[in-house]
Amino acid sequence: MALLEVEDLHIYYGNVHALKGISLDVGEGEIVTLLGANGAGKSTTLRAISGLVKPRSGNISYRGGSLNEIPAHEIVRHGISQAPEGRRLFSTLTVDENLTLGAYVRLRDKASVEDSRKRVFDLFPRLLERRNQLAGTLSGGEQQMLAIGRALMAAPQLLLLDEPSLGLAPILVKSIFAKIREINEQGVTIVLVEQNARAALKLAHRAYVLETGRISLSGSAQELLKDERVRKAYLGEK
Amino acid sequence: MEQLLQQLVNGITVGSVYALVALGYTMVYGILRLINFAHGEMFMLGSYFALTLIVSTRVGVLQLVPNVLLGLLLVFLFSMGLVSTVGVVVERVAYRPLRRSTRLAPIVSALGASLFIQNAVMLTYGTQYQVFPEGLLPTTVWRVFGVEVTLMRVIVLAISLGLMAALYAFVQKTPLGTAIRATALDHDAARLMGIDVDRIILTVFLIGPALGAAGGIMVGLYYRQINFTMGWTYGLKAFTAAIMGGIGNIPGAMVGGLLLGILETLGAGYISTGWKDAFAFVILIAILILRPTGLLGERVAEKT
Numbered sequence: 062m063a064l065l066e067v068e069d070l071h072i073y074y075g076n077v078h079a080l081k082g083i084s085l086d087v088g089e090g091e092i093v094t095l096l097g098a099n100g101a102g103k104s105t106t107l108r109a110i111s112g113l114v115k116p117r118s119g120n121i122s123y124r125g126g127s128l129n130e131i132p133a134h135e136i137v138r139h140g141i142s143q144a145p146e147g148r149r150l151f152s153t154l155t156v157d158e159n160l161t162l163g164a165y166v167r168l169r170d171k172a173s174v175e176d177s178r179k180r181v182f183d184l185f186p187r188l189l190e191r192r193n194q195l196a197g198t199l200s201g202g203e204q205q206m207l208a209i210g211r212a213l214m215a216a217p218q219l220l221l222l223d224e225p226s227l228g229l230a231p232i233l234v235k236s237i238f239a240k241i242r243e244i245n246e247q248g249v250t251i252v253l254v255e256q257n258a259r260a261a262l263k264l265a266h267r268a269y270v271l272e273t274g275r276i277s278l279s280g281s282a283q284e285l286l287k288d289e290r291v292r293k294a295y296l297g298e299k
Numbered sequence: 300m301e302q303l304l305q306q307l308v309n310g311i312t313v314g315s316v317y318a319l320v321a322l323g324y325t326m327v328y329g330i331l332r333l334i335n336f337a338h339g340e341m342f343m344l345g346s347y348f349a350l351t352l353i354v355s356t357r358v359g360v361l362q363l364v365p366n367v368l369l370g371l372l373l374v375f376l377f378s379m380g381l382v383s384t385v386g387v388v389v390e391r392v393a394y395r396p397l398r399r400s401t402r403l404a405p406i407v408s409a410l411g412a413s414l415f416i417q418n419a420v421m422l423t424y425g426t427q428y429q430v431f432p433e434g435l436l437p438t439t440v441w442r443v444f445g446v447e448v449t450l451m452r453v454i455v456l457a458i459s460l461g462l463m464a465a466l467y468a469f470v471q472k473t474p475l476g477t478a479i480r481a482t483a484l485d486h487d488a489a490r491l492m493g494i495d496v497d498r499i500i501l502t503v504f505l506i507g508p509a510l511g512a513a514g515g516i517m518v519g520l521y522y523r524q525i526n527f528t529m530g531w532t533y534g535l536k537a538f539t540a541a542i543m544g545g546i547g548n549i550p551g552a553m554v555g556g557l558l559l560g561i562l563e564t565l566g567a568g569y570i571s572t573g574w575k576d577a578f579a580f581v582i583l584i585a586i587l588i589l590r591p592t593g594l595l596g597e598r599v600a601e602k603t
């Protein structure tokens with residue numbers, strides 16, 4: 062059984078029909094990437110899984126139970142956390158405070174929270190050096206590390222990453238992708254939204270391609286890397 | 300020199316009350332980008348509740364309560380609790396239904412709530428001034444460096460500075476306080492952390508009115524005369540203090556309140572007593588023109 066299953070999901074922003082019947086599934090331990098042009102509905106899909114937008118119709122189920130009626134702030138408790146598009150750090154709070162908030166729903170479990178914090182610092186030693194600095198004063202790369210670290214503090218089983226490479230220099234992109242693989246190898250299932258299709262397909266097991274609110278293609282990452290349409294539209298080849 | 304010192308002490312005393320009330324404006328604005336124009340009424344209600352409690356339980360007169368200070372402490376706690384309840388009701392009735400509407404609607408609603416509370420108090424107590432009983436506290440006066448310090452003044456300062464320190468520690472050091480600061484910055488990001496934003500709003504509408512009420516009680520005890528319109532004048536001054544410190548900025552509200560109290564007292568002392576109440580508005584207008592983000596804050600400019 063899939064860890065996450067989305068069935069015929071329709072999302073509206075007012076009159077804007079952003080998702081027009083998306084279906085996808087994510088298996089335990091997988092990295093699944095969502096590709097697509099600007100405005101295709103990638104972020105909306107992640108926002109829906111986190112409960113920030115609620116479906117008009119369709120169903121999102123996680124470990125067999127529906128998430129449709131669960132408010133956003135409860136969804137983290139089910140083991141789903143997100144590093145959102147644009148990072149959305151708490152800029153006037155310190156790195157440490159941002160990390161603590163990532164673990165907000167399980168702060169009573171002090172030992173385990175400190176354990177997670179240590180693991181985040183092991184993964185991103187840079188954050189340890191900067192732990193008392195305000196998040197808004199970090200460099201772009203450091204901010205992305207913090208966004209991912211903050212999401213990891215929830216000790217998620219399912220991690221949603223929305224464009225983690227956005228605005229980073231190529232060398233940093235490489236290192237962030239390596240970290241994502243490392244997180245996955247530690248047993249965290251990942252849904253990765255990316256503009257950087259080539260790198261994402263190399264990292265992921267499977268992929269879905271979104272086009273104006275619908276899924277136009279899906280398959281194993283290797284298949285899609287070879288697919289004619291994908292090469293033309295997303296890998297910049299002729 | 301002594302006169303200046305005396306005025307500074309006076310200014311800090313009244314300023315600390317402005318600061319307490321300003322915190323209510325600034326915290327609500329921080330979370331909801333809403334100016335709670337009914338907040339001045341929380342201040343007024345605190346004063347009226349306290350007066351009623353003092354008169355009906357005869358604190359300090361019949362010695363029903365063994366100790367006046369203990370009695371006053373209970374009066375503070377009860378009145379603050381009652382006003383918190385009113386604050387939460389106002390949020391539910393006047394603001395929550397309008398949360399997703401235009402920015403103008405909640406302002407109109409706030410003014411409506413304000414008028415409603417004022418009229419309710421006027422109908423209950425009448426339009427005349429109400430007077431706190433005399434001689435609740437011994438009129439002890441200390442002289443420090445030629446400055447007269449009354450027991451009442453010491454109590455006002457101790458309570459308001461104590462409450463501010465407690466609030467500051469709460470907001471800076473506790474998980475709930477950190478969640479309040481995070482929610483002020485980004486509601487959706489806060490939700491992703493598992494923060495229940497409605498609970499944060501509720502918390503802010505418990506704390507703000509309680510602090511405002513404490514201010515109102517102290518003004519009642521200090522000046523002894525209260526009126527159902529007092530929420531307007533003090534509310535506007537506290538609002539000025541919040542703007543001075545940069546609305547949304549908690550330490551800013553504290554600094555703004557103290558500064559306004561000092562400026563106002565100095566202005567009354569050295570320029571003209573008659574214009575005392577006008578200074579606040581001159582300052583408010585000057586700040587809005589010259590430095591709309593306030594002295595400490597950039598909150599107004601930061602995403603609206």
Ligand SMILES: Nc1ncnc2c1ncn2[C@@H]1O[C@H](COP(=O)(O)OP(=O)(O)OP(=O)(O)O)[C@@H](O)[C@H]1O
Pocket residue numbers: 074075077079097098099100101102103104105106146
């Ligand atoms: N808050 C909103 N209000 C109205 N329309 C919105 C809102 N957010 C997104 N949309 C619309 O929904 C559609 C999907 O947007 P979404 O952000 O999910 O796209 P995306 O695939 O993440 O794009 P990008 O690659 O640019 O991040 C777009 O047409 C967008 O204009």
Ligand SMILES: [Mg+2]
Pocket residue numbers: 103104105146223
């Ligand atoms: Mg997006």
